[in-house]
Amino acid sequence: MARVTIAQVAAAAGVSKATASRALNDHPDVGAGAVARVRAAARNLGFVPSASAVRLARGSQRTVGLLVSSLAWPWMLQVLGGVAAEAEARGFTLVLQTLSRGEKSLTAFLHQVQSNAIDGIVAIEPPGGLPALTELHERRGLPIVMIDDRVSRPRFPSVATTNERGAYEVARHLAETGARRIGVITGPPEYTFCAERDRGWRRALREHGIELRDELVLRTDMSDRRSYDATGELLARDPDLDAVLAVGDVVALAALRRLREDGVRVPDDVAVVGFDDIPAAALAVPSLTTVRQPMYAMGEVAVRLLIDLIGGAAAPAEPLVTPTELIVRESSTRH
Template sequence: MARVTIAQVAAAAGVSKASASRALNDHPDVGAATVERVRAAADRLGYVPSASAVRLARGSQRTIGMLVPSLAWPWMLEVLGGIATEAEAQGYALVLQTLLRGDQSLASFVRQVESSAIDGVVAIEPPGGLAELRDLHVRRGFPVVMIDDRVSRPDYPSVATTNERGAYEVAAHLADVGAQRIGVITGPADFTFCAERDRGWRRALAERDLTLREDLVLRTDMSEPEAYQATGELLSRCAGLDTILAVGDMVALGALRMLRDKGVRVPDDVRVAGFDDIPAAALAVPPLTTVRQPMYRMGEAAARLLVDLIGGADPPTGPRIIPTELVIRESSTR
């Protein structure tokens, strides 16, 4: 289907092409009624501004943004490192915006976008999404690349990893070395990666005639303290528990701490596996079997894709996938 043009929007709204362009780019010399009429026509026709047209209208600052919920996530600095490296190589400065102050942080970011201080953004979006970010991208043509969020909000170009395949591989490994009574410590159901990893675990176990007991699948906020408590709950619910699958390495570290406090030997009594391969995973006692999530490479790929979009490239038809890798260490092998 051919892209709807600004000329078609202008004709539908009964204004000149220049007026339509100014209305869609929030120029102050356009009346509110005209802006409303032009935007209504754009919505009706399905008009999406091209990134190159937006760049020409706004001017380029050669600056990209990174929008993240928090820097506390253990792999966040790897993502940031990949983005920063690629941005610098492409001649772009990087502006970091967290959402620690909620709406205030978001309003600050939107002001920077509206003042033409940022040419595009790589985002790790919080659960529930950000209506403002979608408005900037879909209605105004602002270039956005999402990291690891291709299922719940497919409107954005994205860079993702093989969550389901990675979970399948680690669960298959555990089953192949003797797992029978398996507990799972996962995260919120509305987190896309949690759903993908859950599908991977279940598929691998089902293919090996193993079934997860639903009372042994516990949801947490994925913090180490909650994982610690959840591990105690798993031990009380299943006296013969022999395996714990953790949705992330911080969760697995909480499990290891509880098992150590209870005098449970790893991996002799209970095997443990995580996901992410954060630096602490290799330093755990015993070192943690996990799935390496290529966060640095994902950051590089996201920045490279964003720069292409800022330059006017067409959005990709699907996510750019950077594969995971199973890392087997002593926490799962006897």
């Protein structure tokens, strides 16, 4: 399908190309009526400004933004490390914005963007922030790259990992060690990575003749407290449980703590596996079998892609994928 041009938008709105361009870039010398007509035409035609045109209109500040919900998740610092290192290597300044104050934080960040202080954004999808990011991308042509989106597949470029394959490999590993009565502690099904990992686990276990029992699949908010409680609930529902599949390492570490406190030996009585390979996974006792999610590399790749887009490169049609890796440690290795 041919790309909609600014000339087509201008013709539909009944204005010149120059006026259409100024209207889409919020120049103050365009009347409100013309701005409304141009924006309506752009929306109806599905017009997305090219990154190179936007850069020329605004002037590059050589500044990129990183928008995240919070830095509380252990793997978030790995993302930040990759983003910061690559931005510095490419000669760009990095602006970090968390949403610790919710809507106020998002509004403050959007004000920075709209004042043309930021050339593009790397984002880990913020709760409630997708509409604003989509508006910036589709109406203003601001380059945006999403990392491992949590809820949806937005209409701008993204960097992803092999969630389903990683989950498949770790569940297959459990089955091959002899686990049969397996409990799962996962997260909300609307989170993309949870749904992908759920599919991977189920496929691997089916191939080994194991069906997950519905009463042994518990959905939580993935917090330490809730994961600790869910582990106790799994044990109450099946005293003969022999393995726990955790959607993330934070969940798995909480499970290890609960099992230890209940006198359950890991891995001799119950094996435990996680996902992410946060630094604490290797230091746990026993050390945690997990799936290494390449968060640092994902940050690097996201910045490279973003800077290419700022320079006018075409957006890739599919997410850029960095592969996971199964890391086998003590928590699943029965003797």
